[in-house]
Amino acid sequence: MCAYRDEDPRLHDLKTKIRVVPNFPKPGIMFQDITTLLLDPKAFKNTIDMFVERYKGKNISVVAGIEARGFIFGSPIALAIGAKFVPMRKPKKLPGKVISQEYILEYGRDCLELHVGAVEHGERALVVDDLIATGGTLCAAMDLLERVGAEVVECACVIELPELKGRERLNGKPLYVLVECFECCQ
Amino acid sequence: MRVVCCSNSSLAVTATLPSFPCLGPRFLPRIAIPISIPSSAIRFLPLRSTASPRQITTMASKNAQDQQDSRLESISSAIRVIPDFPKPGIMFQDITTLLLDTKAFKDTIDLFVERYRDKNISVVAGIEARGFIFGPPIALAIGAKFVPMRKPNKLPGEVISEEYSLEYGTDKMEMHVGAVQPGDRALIIDDLIATGGTLGAAIKLLERVGVHVVECACVIELPELKGRDRLGDKPLFVLVKGMA
Numbered sequence: 001m002c003a004y005r006d007e008d009p010r011l012h013d014l015k016t017k018i019r020v021v022p023n024f025p026k027p028g029i030m031f032q033d034i035t036t037l038l039l040d041p042k043a044f045k046n047t048i049d050m051f052v053e054r055y056k057g058k059n060i061s062v063v064a065g066i067e068a069r070g071f072i073f074g075s076p077i078a079l080a081i082g083a084k085f086v087p088m089r090k091p092k093k094l095p096g097k098v099i100s101q102e103y104i105l106e107y108g109r110d111c112l113e114l115h116v117g118a119v120e121h122g123e124r125a126l127v128v129d130d131l132i133a134t135g136g137t138l139c140a141a142m143d144l145l146e147r148v149g150a151e152v153v154e155c156a157c158v159i160e161l162p163e164l165k166g167r168e169r170l171n172g173k174p175l176y177v178l179v180e181c182f183e184c185c186q
Numbered sequence: 187m188r189v190v191c192c193s194n195s196s197l198a199v200t201a202t203l204p205s206f207p208c209l210g211p212r213f214l215p216r217i218a219i220p221i222s223i224p225s226s227a228i229r230f231l232p233l234r235s236t237a238s239p240r241q242i243t244t245m246a247s248k249n250a251q252d253q254q255d256s257r258l259e260s261i262s263s264a265i266r267v268i269p270d271f272p273k274p275g276i277m278f279q280d281i282t283t284l285l286l287d288t289k290a291f292k293d294t295i296d297l298f299v300e301r302y303r304d305k306n307i308s309v310v311a312g313i314e315a316r317g318f319i320f321g322p323p324i325a326l327a328i329g330a331k332f333v334p335m336r337k338p339n340k341l342p343g344e345v346i347s348e349e350y351s352l353e354y355g356t357d358k359m360e361m362h363v364g365a366v367q368p369g370d371r372a373l374i375i376d377d378l379i380a381t382g383g384t385l386g387a388a389i390k391l392l393e394r395v396g397v398h399v400v401e402c403a404c405v406i407e408l409p410e411l412k413g414r415d416r417l418g419d420k421p422l423f424v425l426v427k428g429m430a
Contacts, residue, residue: 021342031342035362038322038332045326068340071318072332078285079292079323085285087319095268095278115282 010046015179017043018159032159032181034069034130048073050178051156052080055126060153062125064088066112066141073158074128083126086118088141099147103140112140114148121149131159132175135166142173257293262426264290265406279406279428281316281377295320297425298403299327302373307400309372311335311361311392313384316377320405324375333365335374335388346394350387359387368396378406379422382413389420 065074312321
């Protein structure tokens with residue numbers, strides 16, 4: 001069951017384009033698949049437009065996209081608002097000097113990396129991913145940006161799973177999402 | 187023809203061509219390719235997929251050519267080379283610095299969009315993960331679907347796979363069943379073509395389900411690795427050529 005954030009008619013269309021795949025990547029998870037949204041050029045464009053309308057004119061100089069689905073949304077947003085695009089990647093993907101941030105998963109740990117010098121002190125940043133679940137990845141991304149002195153203005157995702165309380169993990173940083181989905185984990 | 191290269195390049199430079207300041211030892215020779223070139227110019231490397239050469243006879247078209255070249259120059263100079271990544275001996279062409287230059291990044295997308303907007307492309311297939319940075323803005327601008335081509339076990343639901351060979355061993359590429367339809371006209375995007383293995387696998391995947399692959403498009407080509415030869419009869423369009 002998914003709720004709409006408000007009555008923007010574009011959101012209704014968007015919600016119908018997201019496909020739910022049961023038991024992926026493991027039993028009990030109802031995976032929110034945005035690839036079907038990308039197959040509808042108008043819905044995909046509407047998605048980007050809604051973010052761009054919110055962030056244009058807010059002096060955002062950096063859009064940080066989280067590998068890999070954050071690249072799909074982050075890159076067009078960056079281009080449209082005239083910001084740099086900075087990929088936040090899994091370990092050993094970025095060449096050259098990086099800084100890393102470890103974060104906790106349900107079982108074990110993972111790590112996110114950012115290029116040294118990509119983001120400068122005082123820059124205003126937006127962090128983009130397709131979905132926020134527990135908030136671990138977004139939190140690591142924010143930490144990395146703050147460590148280099150950037151100001152994280154907001155985190156933006158297409159989908160939120162509110163029951164997993166990811167929002168609370170963002171240390172008070174605002175989170176903006178287009179669609180909320182409930183009962184996605186059993 | 188305008189060329190951006192280092193003085194230690196192994197390529198010959200004729201005296202009649204304009205010269206450009208050397209980019210410095212940090213950069214390896216890289217050649218910015220104009221989209222179309224006068225037939226009287228000397229070409230260093232054959233351009234198999236560009237529009238046929240035409241004479242530049244008017245000031246208007248000459249200005250357009252100059253604008254084209256300056257966009258390519260700034261794109262080329264925004265790309266960073268990292269030696270010995272991911273392993274010794276590899277000169278890695280890093281496009282992340284291009285993404286930090288908002289004008290050059292926009293120009294990159296514009297150059298692809300200008301080429302493909304009137305070609306009736308219904309699908310842009312982007313190869314994980316750097317193809318996800320260039321593919322979606324192109325897809326959005328030309329009104330095409332975007333289809334991610336991914337490493338194994340990333341795409342949920344039903345997929346089809348294509349195995350391809352690496353220098354040592356094999357890898358696999360996957361695409362969603364039903365993402366594309368027979369008769370779709372596709373463009374395949376990645377940041378760079380090296381040996382052509384990945385692009386070749388993407389072509390096969392799409393053709394297996396009846397899609398017509400119109401062209402492969404990359405920001406960078408490493409011609410010495412002959413990736414172009416692995417694409418069968420599919421044309422390849424690139425903005426910049428680099429040394430491997």
